[in-house]
Amino acid sequence: MKIDWADRVATMEDPAVKMMLKITQRTDVISFAGGLPSAKTFPVDRLAAAYAAVLKEQGGAALQYSLAEGYPPLRELLAQRLERSGIACKPENIVITSGSQQAIDFIGRLLLNPGDLIAVENPAYLAALQPFRSYQASFLPVPMDNDGMDVDALARQLKKARPKFIYVNPTFQNPTGITLSLERRRRLGELAASREILLLEDNPYGELRFGGADIPPIKSLADSDWAMYTGTFSKVIAPGLRVGWFVAHPEIAAKVTAAKQLNDILTNSLTQRALHRFLTDTDLDAHIATIIGQYRRQRDAMLAALAAYFPGNVSWTQPEGGMFIWVTLPPGLDARDLLTKAIDEAKVAFVPGTPFHTDGGGHNTFRLSFANTGEEEIASGIARLGALLARHM
Amino acid sequence: MKIDWADRVATMEDPAVKMMLKITQRTDVISFAGGLPSAKTFPVDRLAAAYAAVLKEQGGAALQYSLAEGYPPLRELLAQRLERSGIACKPENIVITSGSQQAIDFIGRLLLNPGDLIAVENPAYLAALQPFRSYQASFLPVPMDNDGMDVDALARQLKKARPKFIYVNPTFQNPTGITLSLERRRRLGELAASREILLLEDNPYGELRFGGADIPPIKSLADSDWAMYTGTFSKVIAPGLRVGWFVAHPEIAAKVTAAKQLNDILTNSLTQRALHRFLTDTDLDAHIATIIGQYRRQRDAMLAALAAYFPGNVSWTQPEGGMFIWVTLPPGLDARDLLTKAIDEAKVAFVPGTPFHTDGGGHNTFRLSFANTGEEEIASGIARLGALLARHM
Structure with a gap:
């Protein structure tokens, strides 16, 4: 079957990016790769109450x-x-x-x-x-x-x-x-x-x-x-x-x-x-305060682990919020090569920086998420990644 | 503000269609215009039970x-x-x-x-x-x-x-x-x-x-x-x-x-x-059987009213299911003109057939939905529309 796709399909997917994101999804690794928020923060019970109330009070109109x-x-x-x-x-x-x-x-x-x-x-x-x-x-x-x-x-x-x-x-x-x-x-x-x-x-x-x-x-x-x-x-x-x-x-x-x-x-x-x-x-601000509390502890754990375990010639950002820390390796290193080793040898995943760059650069950068991993796993994952960096740099 | 939209925006909306659909949404009319299913058929309680069960059993993973x-x-x-x-x-x-x-x-x-x-x-x-x-x-x-x-x-x-x-x-x-x-x-x-x-x-x-x-x-x-x-x-x-x-x-x-x-x-x-x-x-087939029962009664009511009240030179389809009946007026009549009169004089709405046609034709056609109107309203709405047709044809 030979399908004559629209011209825009050729620019729709980058197979290299797809492959890279796929390998970050292996389940036997500590993943700092995803953009997922922590499911622990989701207000499950209050959402259940809201769905129940709307269906009870508004009936078919809500559907x-x-x-x-x-x-x-x-x-x-x-x-x-x-x-x-x-x-x-x-x-x-x-x-x-x-x-x-x-x-x-x-x-x-x-x-x-x-x-x-x-x-x-x-x-x-x-x-x-x-x-x-x-x-x-x-x-x-x-x-x-x-x-x-x-x-x-x-x-x-x-x-x-x-x-x-x-x-x-x-x-x-x-x-x-x-x-x-x-x-x-x-x-x-x-x-x-x-x-x-x-x-x-x-x-x-x-x-x-x-x-x-x-x-x-x-x-x-x-x-x-x-x-x-x-x-x-x-x-x-x-x-x-x-x-x-x-x-x-x-x-x-x-x-x-x-x-x-x-x-x-x-x-x-x-x-x-x-x-x-x-x-x-619900008081959404109070709910957000609990998310902030959790993410702040996780960010602090990651920043502390980075300082403790990463080589001195590696630098990273100090975010005041959100979910991500950005790491810059010495020039000449490629985070895509490092990812393969990180997954195989250290069982840790991150996202290499290349696909975020539209100028063809950023090979020596990568993204870490601290949102969806607990403090202890953050410490051990970053320690393993730091040891890997020390071995390969 | 002069915005330089993409070329595709020029073909995105037809203002005439938009206007026509808007006037069919007046609330003081019996509307056979919409494509809405009947909200009475929605399984509100069983959906409420399903949402509650999923949130209770699967928690954050479901979100x-x-x-x-x-x-x-x-x-x-x-x-x-x-x-x-x-x-x-x-x-x-x-x-x-x-x-x-x-x-x-x-x-x-x-x-x-x-x-x-x-x-x-x-x-x-x-x-x-x-x-x-x-x-x-x-x-x-x-x-x-x-x-x-x-x-x-x-x-x-x-x-x-x-x-x-x-x-x-x-x-x-x-x-x-x-x-x-x-x-x-x-x-x-x-x-x-x-x-x-x-x-x-x-x-x-x-x-x-x-x-x-x-x-x-x-x-x-x-x-x-x-x-x-x-x-x-x-x-x-x-x-x-x-x-x-x-x-x-x-x-x-x-x-x-x-x-x-x-x-x-x-x-x-x-x-x-x-x-x-x-x-x-849920037994979805049993649920669908109740929708079919309701829609069949409404289709029958509409077909009966059309036969009783519409002039002899108007024809319509006999659908074996779904939601719609299609009406064809004598050539030369325009359902768009009729719609204005139907809303003002008869307080009844339908959708003129022109926008469904890609050959520029269909002026003498229109669509009626029987799904979202009860049998009595169908009878009185079609009677009013039939009287209007008799007056204006």
């Missing part, structure tokens, strides 16, 4: 087709919650999506013609690069340092190239754990507005801050129709529910709603209502 | 990220159920999607380059035409009669044009209620296989048969890798759960899985597990 843009009371409640983080918005600005992943994919679908350019952090979130690439876009990689995307560098790049939009994951970034500074957020928002370039701020981890002062979202600083925003319940409630949200000017929100209608009509309406009920009955 | 292709036990169970309808398949052939709508959209994404052709029934299911059009495809409209798509006509058309795939909704079709005959199913499957053209069989209503003999799916007749199939729980359990399935050769299923990963990672994992639990604990 019917409904508005593509999402359940109005949930959008109302989200608007109030976003207001607290400084994002002034109304329900008409909000579209409920099946995770923020879907909002990212829809923005690609709505904006990208083959050959279009997107400005991204280098490294950037892999699962955003993949759908953008599938719409046959190219990337304008913007360098990063410990304060996030180098906005001066972006400003210089914008003199030579005009991206369709800027995609940024500014808070506890995936993969680096780095947070864009307040000063740079202001400048990035102004730059996008003054150049009339759309900006998509992806903020799945922002509420998981363990230390340091809160920094407002770019969307709250940029009083601009060019700033778009996406968030999710995946990291603060549970990812299997697949509920996220997209926030933008009503004209853009309407287009995302139209894409939603074409793709899956609406996000699971029972789950939207159950989440609304859960949020009404 | 975690999981496989993009879907929950293995649900795919196993679907494979067994599909086997009963003659479709031999294994879990590896099945991808769980967020409704069959999402499978339809992914097939467009995976196969369509701008300018590609798709062979469709004329008229065809509007919500499939829309995503296909958004991938800048064109249509090859194949005429229909009371036995469904005219496969001879398609064979003649295929001598002059090569579509990327054939999309067909052969059982109790949306919008006409017509069922493709067994003889034509065989020939359509053979035609697709011999010409090496993919065929997508969309079967959301097939289990809702009120009369006549069962006719097997094309996928079960065509022993061919070129036949793809999609189904859904939307019409036999509840649409708000957004769970459907796609069945095809593993190579195609893998591509749909990759599209799923890019778009929303996976379908709501709690809901997949709850549906698996529901299907294990």
